[in-house]
Amino acid sequence: MSAKTPSKLEKIMAAGHLGVTSECGPPRGSDPEVIKEKAELLRGCVDAINVTDNQTSVVRTSSLATCIHLKMMGMEPVLQMVTRDRNRIALQSDILGAASFDIHNVLCLSGDHQSFGDHPQGQNVHDLDSMQLAWTVRKMRDEGRFLGGDEIKRPPQMFVGAAANPFADPFEIRVPRLAKKIEAGAEFIQTQCIYNIDKFEEWIRQARDRGLTEKCYIMAGVTPFKSAGMAKYMKNRVPGMDVPDEVVKRMSDTPKEKQAEEGLNICVETIQRLKELEGVSGFHIMAIEWEKKVPEIVERAGLLPRPEVE
């Protein structure tokens, strides 16, 4: 695969390097220093930073505004966009807005249902779904046209991503679903957090058999546990999450003061094992409110220094 956009993330993976991304959740307020502090922790150890879009349906500073802050800091953002809150007019408008700041990566998502957030009485939009949003960005970029058909002056140049959850049900359609996302236009995939490595390997094997890993960069998602409590919470309370019993046990069997360290060990071991897996093109490290540990994870996993590309 060769790079089609100015995205640094795309160029790195197109050159055959493992890509590394992390994420930055915008604050529940308007203080830009919060964003800058989080982003500085990630400087130099990741290729691009995902900015979440009102994650868990809780109101935060907008993803686009936060991406602009990162861009102005000389860092590369991945604009996350959910289809929950905006119709096709607003989505296309924000894509142009992002493109006007030369934001070169977008991740297309449907978004958590609003009943999980702080405004459960709100309406949801879902004019498009996540695949249709990916298709829309590709049409805007590749054909230089809006969904309505009119021409775009200076079309967006965006590397188009989508999420995949190899662990959600029903498992049998997980790979066909990935195929659909790629057909819709997804060029990179960031997966749900991986704890069940065997199941993930089976998913990748099936994706490889269908030739999907030749058409799309799969970035394996990882999240370090801070504690045994977090492992149990993720296992029992987070929809679509697959945390095997032995992983929870490993955390629970560790003395409390050593649990954070053990969580990082599991994360690093996961990356090291998956680095060798054919079809994995990179890693998406989601250290939730624990961004300061990302440099350590990246270093211990042998992913430093990050490659330079033109």
Next chain:
Amino acid sequence: MIVADKKPVEEIIEYVKDCRKVLVLGCNECVTVCEAGGKKEAGMLASALRMYYANQGIEDAQVDERTLERQCDHEYLEEIRDIADQYDAIVSIACGVGVQFTAEKYHNTTVYPGVNTCFLGATEQRGLWTERCQACGQCILAYTGGICPVSRCAKRLFNGPCGGSSDGKCEINKELDCAWQLIIDRLKAIDRLDLYEKLFDIKDWSTDRAGGPRKVQREDVQI
């Protein structure tokens, strides 16, 4: 059918507490089947209102009850032509269509809703009605195994399921079936999983609520 649910009687009392002559108007169609606005419910609501007025010591209050074959049809609504203007208010316990059509027809009479109109649905069992259709105006059931993602998926995804589908259930409620799990099970049962592989086009929502108030006009059946 159109499924409705009873409004709390306190809310209805708040509407009519200053009225002295009230007509409770039931409907023999959908709201009768879902036991929210038929003849039986008209009687119950009228009794409750009479009791309220009596308890308040309002002796001159009069509450009548009547149930029409349909409130969404001129023909049946004409049946109250001679009496409608005698009332301070009509409490219609038909669906929102009946309430509005009654109000349109009797322009000078106050009409209050006595039910909350909920959705287009089916009777799963006595006392349990569930949604099946959102009347989007462009039916896609041919491609989704006869199960509608617009009405049954919480995110109305056309290319589902989302990552929150777990053990066949929706992420928003463990008792709610994941529509896309149902669709996939059905497509498998009718040997049409090939339909799942097809990317669903972006929907034209102009036939939905988004396009403004809709009408169906059929010249072939017009007189």
